Amino acid sequence: MFVLFLWLNPEVEAQNDSLTSAGQLSVGVRSSWGLVYEHDWNRMSFGSGGQFRLRFSDKVNSDWFFDFLQGDLDDIGRRTDIHIGWSVLYYPLNKQGTWQPYLLAGHCFEFLKMSENGNTNNFANRKSASIQAGAGIHLHLSKRADISFVAQYMMHFGTNIDVVSTNPVVFEKPGGIALQDHVLLHFSLNYVIADLW
Numbered sequence: 001m002f003v004l005f006l007w008l009n010p011e012v013e014a015q016n017d018s019l020t021s022a023g024q025l026s027v028g029v030r031s032s033w034g035l036v037y038e039h040d041w042n043r044m045s046f047g048s049g050g051q052f053r054l055r056f057s058d059k060v061n062s063d064w065f066f067d068f069l070q071g072d073l074d075d076i077g078r079r080t081d082i083h084i085g086w087s088v089l090y091y092p093l094n095k096q097g098t099w100q101p102y103l104l105a106g107h108c109f110e111f112l113k114m115s116e117n118g119n120t121n122n123f124a125n126r127k128s129a130s131i132q133a134g135a136g137i138h139l140h141l142s143k144r145a146d147i148s149f150v151a152q153y154m155m156h157f158g159t160n161i162d163v164v165s166t167n168p169v170v171f172e173k174p175g176g177i178a179l180q181d182h183v184l185l186h187f188s189l190n191y192v193i194a195d196l197w
Contacts, residue, residue: 021096023197024055028148028190032067034081037181045071045081051188053089054196058096061089063104073114076169082111087132087152100138104152107131114161116169124171128158128180136186144192154182 028051036043047069055061067083085108091100108130115123134152141147160178164170 021055021058023195024053024192025194025196026053026055026144026190026192028052028188030065030067030186030188032069032187033185034069034071035183036071036079036081043071043073043079045069045079047081049083051190053190059091061091061102063087063089063106065108073163074166075117076163076166077114077116080113080115083108083130083154085109085130085132089136096140098140100140100146101135102137103133103135104150105131105133108154110156110158112158112161114163114171119169122169122171124161124173126159126161126173128156130154130156130182132184134184146190148186148188148190150184150186150188152184152186154184156180156182 030049030051032047032049034045034047036045047067049065049067051063051065053061053063064086065083067081069081069083071079073079085106087104087106089102089104091102093101110128110130111125112128113123113125132152132154134150136148136150138146138148157177157179159173159176160180162172162174164172
């Protein structure tokens with residue numbers, strides 16, 4: 001509602017037309033779709049989250065995000081992923097137009113929980129760290145508002161959680177560090193709320 005209020009009141013935006021890109025702080029909401037590799041690209045998850053951006057220069061921005069995603073484990077359980085992290089955004093084009101492409105790379109922490117349907121006491125969880133890289137594009141709706149589309153690849157470093165039996169449902173965490181891959185698509189709506197410098 002706050003964002004809609006600002007969009008519907010052009011005089012609020014007009015007071016800030018002189019803002020430069022550097023120092024801009026924006027907030028946004030995002031919707032996410034993920035594909036997880038577990039011995040095959042066979043796990044889909046969907047979710048939502050929030051983010052804020054702090055822009056360092058005309059060419060460099062930062063994205064600080066929180067995502068909550070859930071997906072089915074066939075018909076036996078549910079997978080829940082929580083991501084908290086950051087990315088650096090680099091704008092390769094010198095001029096900002098209506099469409100503004102960018103590259104990104106960053107890091108995040110993940111909390112993963114797998115649980116059995118109908119039996120919340122049967123679960124396994126893990127914490128891990130990851131790196132991510134990808135590309136995106138802003139669609140600037142005004143000087144202060146944008147819609148952004150992002151595709152990124154994320155690699156987690158942590159212990160695997162395997163489903164070793166389905167009747168009964170048994171989760172297992174083998175020892176050691178394993179890699180787990182995500183492909184993520186994000187759609188976000190963002191609004192500049194402040195000019196910090």
